[in-house]
Amino acid sequence: MAWELRxxxxxxxxxxERIQMxxxxxxxxxxxxxPSVRELAMEAGVNPNTMQKAFGELERKELIVTIRTSGxxxxxxxxxxxxxxxxxxxxxxxxxxxxMNELGFGIEDTIxxxxxxxxxx
Amino acid sequence: xxxxxxxxxxxxxxxxxxxAVEKLNLTMERGHIIGLLGPNGSGKTxxxxxxxxxxxxxxxxVLINGFEPGPETKKCVSYLPERxxxxxxxxxxxxxxxxxxxxxxxxxxxxxAMIDSLQINPAARLKTLSKGTKExxxxxxxxxxxxxxxxxxxxxxxxxxxxxxxxLRTILNNYNPEGSLLISTHLISDIENILDDVxxxxxxxxxxxxxxxxxxxENGKSVDAYFRxxxxx
Numbered sequence: 001m002a003w004e005l006r007x008x009x010x011x012x013x014x015x016x017e018r019i020q021m022x023x024x025x026x027x028x029x030x031x032x033x034x035p036s037v038r039e040l041a042m043e044a045g046v047n048p049n050t051m052q053k054a055f056g057e058l059e060r061k062e063l064i065v066t067i068r069t070s071g072x073x074x075x076x077x078x079x080x081x082x083x084x085x086x087x088x089x090x091x092x093x094x095x096x097x098x099x100m101n102e103l104g105f106g107i108e109d110t111i112x113x114x115x116x117x118x119x120x121x
Numbered sequence: 122x123x124x125x126x127x128x129x130x131x132x133x134x135x136x137x138x139x140x141a142v143e144k145l146n147l148t149m150e151r152g153h154i155i156g157l158l159g160p161n162g163s164g165k166t167x168x169x170x171x172x173x174x175x176x177x178x179x180x181x182x183v184l185i186n187g188f189e190p191g192p193e194t195k196k197c198v199s200y201l202p203e204r205x206x207x208x209x210x211x212x213x214x215x216x217x218x219x220x221x222x223x224x225x226x227x228x229x230x231x232x233x234a235m236i237d238s239l240q241i242n243p244a245a246r247l248k249t250l251s252k253g254t255k256e257x258x259x260x261x262x263x264x265x266x267x268x269x270x271x272x273x274x275x276x277x278x279x280x281x282x283x284x285x286x287x288x289l290r291t292i293l294n295n296y297n298p299e300g301s302l303l304i305s306t307h308l309i310s311d312i313e314n315i316l317d318d319v320x321x322x323x324x325x326x327x328x329x330x331x332x333x334x335x336x337x338x339e340n341g342k343s344v345d346a347y348f349r350x351x352x353x354x
Contacts, residue, residue, distance in 0.1 A: 007343035010334045011314060042293055045286070046314045047154055050334070 003044040011046055015054035016061075023063055023074055024085040030076040034064060125151045125270060125301050126172065130181030133167050133325075141167040142325040144181070151269075152298045153317040156333075156344070157305040160352050164325040165305045166203055169274050172303075173200050185270060196225070199268035201259060203275050209248035213241060213258055220262050232265035235291060239284060253279045260288060264295050271302045277311065289315055310345040319344055321351060 005014050022028050034055075035043070041051040055072065058064045062080055064072050075081065100110045126149035133142045142164040149155055157165050170176040171183050174190030185194045207216055213236065221227045236243055239257055247255060256279045263271060271292075277285050292302065293315060306312060313333055321328040328351065336347050 005314060007310065007313070007345070008337065008341050010337045012334060038294075042290055044314075045289060045293070047317055048293065048296065048298075049152070049154075049317050050314075053334075 003046075005044075005046070011050050012054040012057065015044065015046070015051065016057045019054065019058060020061075020063060020084060020088070024081060024088060028074045030074050030078060030081065032074045033070060034072045034074065036071065123151050124148045125186065126303075127184045128168075128181070129184075131168070131171065131178055131183055132180040133164075133171060133176060134179045140179075140325050142171070142322075145322075145325070145327055147320065147327055147330055149301055149303065149318075151301055154292075154296065154302045154315055155304070156309065156312060156316045156319045157303055157322070158307075158309060158319055158344075158348055159322040159328075163322045165322065166274055167325075168322070169200075169272055169303070169305060172272060173198065173202075197269040199224075199263045199266040199271045201263040201271075201273045201276055205255065205259060207247055207259065210246060212244055212246050214243040216247070216258070216262065217243070220265070224266050226267040228265050228267060231295070232261055235261045235265070239287065253281060253284070256280055257284060257288070264291055267297065269300045271300065273302070273304045273306075275306055276304060277306065277308060285311060309348055310343065313344045316344070321348070323352065 003015075003018070005011055019028075019034075028034065034040070037048055037051045037055060041048040044051065055064065059066065059072075061084070062077070063075055063084060065075055066072050097107065097110065100113075105113065126147075128145045128147050131142060131145040132140055134140045145164075145168065157168070159165050167176065171178055172185065172190060174194070182189060186197060188194050211219070217229060217232050217236075220232070221229050233243070236258075239261070241250075241254060241258060241261075247258070250258065256276070260273070260276055263273065277288060280288065289312065296302065304312060304316075316333050318330065318332050319336070320330045333344055336342075336344050340347055342350075
């Protein structure tokens with residue numbers, strides 16, 4: 001089926017991450033209408049209740065908003081999207097630093113290495 | 122959420138004092154897709170046959186929509202048995218007519234839409250079809266009803282992976298928020314993304330009734346991996 005989902009983590013969490021990524025990377029733009037729960041569940045090959053739960057989570061994070069007449073849309077609050085984007089970037093950096101640490105590079109070493117790589121590219 | 126199926130102290134002995142299902146207590150809610158999982162000989166088919174009135178409980182009862190299995194429940198339960206009961210001489214079209222005649226809630230358009238997408242020839246006699254195609258025809262018939270409860274006993278075993286995907290999508294598409302779907306299978310990894318709940322049974326006893334998400338959250342593994350651990354030989 002269409003969506004690649006890992007099988008060791010809750011499905012709704014992975015759906016939340018995926019849609020979040022699509023929002024911060026601009027696949028879905030602020031104010032864009034999202035497909036219905038059923039449509040997206042079909043596309044992903046997951047249970048509609050699971051998709052519903054993921055949407056609930058995205059609403060709680062204020063990334064999507066339900067409008068009575070037109071269904072669910074992406075928030076038009078740019079600051080909100082920016083905030084989630086920064087948060088996501090931070091998580092990526094933390095993971096990266098963790099891996100570098102496992103390789104034996106401290107933060108200062110890592111920054112120096114980053115400088116070197118920057119000059120190469 | 123209201124209760125659709127209720128098993129109270131449900132017991133079946135084929136031979137006295139050798140229960141295939143013993144004192145089973147469980148409920149299934151409306152609007153859920155439920156996997157009935159257990160090793161061979163754990164009592165899955167026995168439970169399903171009791172739900173469909175093909176076997177009488179030795180003790181206890183099973184209620185569907187508040188009724189014991191009978192004409193009332195057959196109206197609202199769409200059942201795919203483990204073995205076919207359709208006449209091999211009949212054509213696919215004959216059988217669709219037969220179902221349309223027999224069940225008030227049968228949707229002929231839905232059946233033909235699926236027959237068409239799976240490229241099955243409606244004029245073919247059942248005996249000329251391959252094992253997998255025969256299974257597809259039966260599943261189409263069962264899923265073309267607008268039932269409160271669909272009970273599928275090993276629905277995808279003989280079907281190729283591409284058709285399996287199509288069938289799972291069909292199940293999701295025809296899923297009615299008021300109804301429920303009970304699937305018994307060994308092919309857990311193929312279906313676990315579409316399940317809400319799982320029921321694990323072993324030796325006729327309930328081992329666990331939980332949700333797919335809870336298994337993943339609590340154990341950090343898929344239902345398939347968890348099953349292999351719980352039922353390790």
